[in-house]
Amino acid sequence: xxxxxxxxxxxxxxxxxxxxxxxxxxxxxxxxxxxxxxxxxxxxxxxxxxxxxxxxxxxxxxxxxxxxxxxxxxxxxxxxxxxxxxxxxxxxxxxxxxxxxxxxxxxxxxxxxxxxxxxxxxxxxxxxxxxxxxxxxxxxxxxxxxxxxxxxxxxxxxxxxxxxxxxxxxxxxxxxxxxxxxxxxxxxxxxxxxxxxxxxxxxxxxxxxxxxxxxxxxxxxxxxxxxxxxxxxxxxxxxxxxxx
Numbered sequence: 001x002x003x004x005x006x007x008x009x010x011x012x013x014x015x016x017x018x019x020x021x022x023x024x025x026x027x028x029x030x031x032x033x034x035x036x037x038x039x040x041x042x043x044x045x046x047x048x049x050x051x052x053x054x055x056x057x058x059x060x061x062x063x064x065x066x067x068x069x070x071x072x073x074x075x076x077x078x079x080x081x082x083x084x085x086x087x088x089x090x091x092x093x094x095x096x097x098x099x100x101x102x103x104x105x106x107x108x109x110x111x112x113x114x115x116x117x118x119x120x121x122x123x124x125x126x127x128x129x130x131x132x133x134x135x136x137x138x139x140x141x142x143x144x145x146x147x148x149x150x151x152x153x154x155x156x157x158x159x160x161x162x163x164x165x166x167x168x169x170x171x172x173x174x175x176x177x178x179x180x181x182x183x184x185x186x187x188x189x190x191x192x193x194x195x196x197x198x199x200x201x202x203x204x205x206x207x208x209x210x211x212x213x214x215x216x217x218x219x220x221x222x223x224x225x226x227x228x229x230x231x232x233x234x235x236x237x238x239x240x241x242x243x244x
Contacts (some may be wrong), residue, residue: 011038014128015218016064019051020064048076060110062089074105077108081100165232171217192206
């Protein structure tokens with residue numbers, strides 16, 4: 001998908017659909033996002049069923065989706081949208097303590113999430129980032145979600161963690177050397193541009209490597225790659241590669 005960036009005046013604007021059941025929230029989002037020259041708000045919806053219908057008619061590049069809505073919630077709508085071959089990217093709006101909902105959205109194929117109290121500038125940047133093919137997940141939040149999904153919190157057994165680590169290391173071993181390096185960088189929460197700079201690759205090559213990793217493991221998002229790297233024990237507490 002070809003999308004615009006702030007530095008590319010000839011590309012078309014990112015087509016954005018805003019979905020939230022609160023009309024004041026929608027108005028505020030439209031106000032802050034509508035001021036960006038490279039973002040075009042093509043429609044607004046009040047619940048998940050609106051989102052599905054509007055995507056069919058308007059063909060947005062990105063959907064900014066609230067989680068809690070009547071009739072059809074944002075998670076169900078995300079799951080419905082992301083099964084389509086021409087699915088738009090989805091950013092979910094959430095609160096920081098809604099870990100389980102965020103994990104469900106990511107498993108469904110959402111490109112990331114922003115918090116309800118995120119600054120306007122950050123929300124605008126998030127839309128641009130997702131449209132460019134990079135997820136909106138900070139390293140700190142990614143590690144928190146990985147710990148929750150991997151069961152490293154209270155109540156998880158040591159034996160389970162050891163078995164999971166062994167399985168993860170076996171899967172990582174199936175990757176080519178460059179794919180492994182890219183997978184670890186994904187686990188560190190790096191964007192495609194940051195991975196390219198670190199590994200001296202083009203952004204296009206990084207995207208190709210990420211796609212190959214996703215295909216090899218039948219994953220549908222980058223956080224699943226990060227979880228695998230985390231389970232394999234290839235990240236230290238700061239997200240750095242500790243394997244040689």
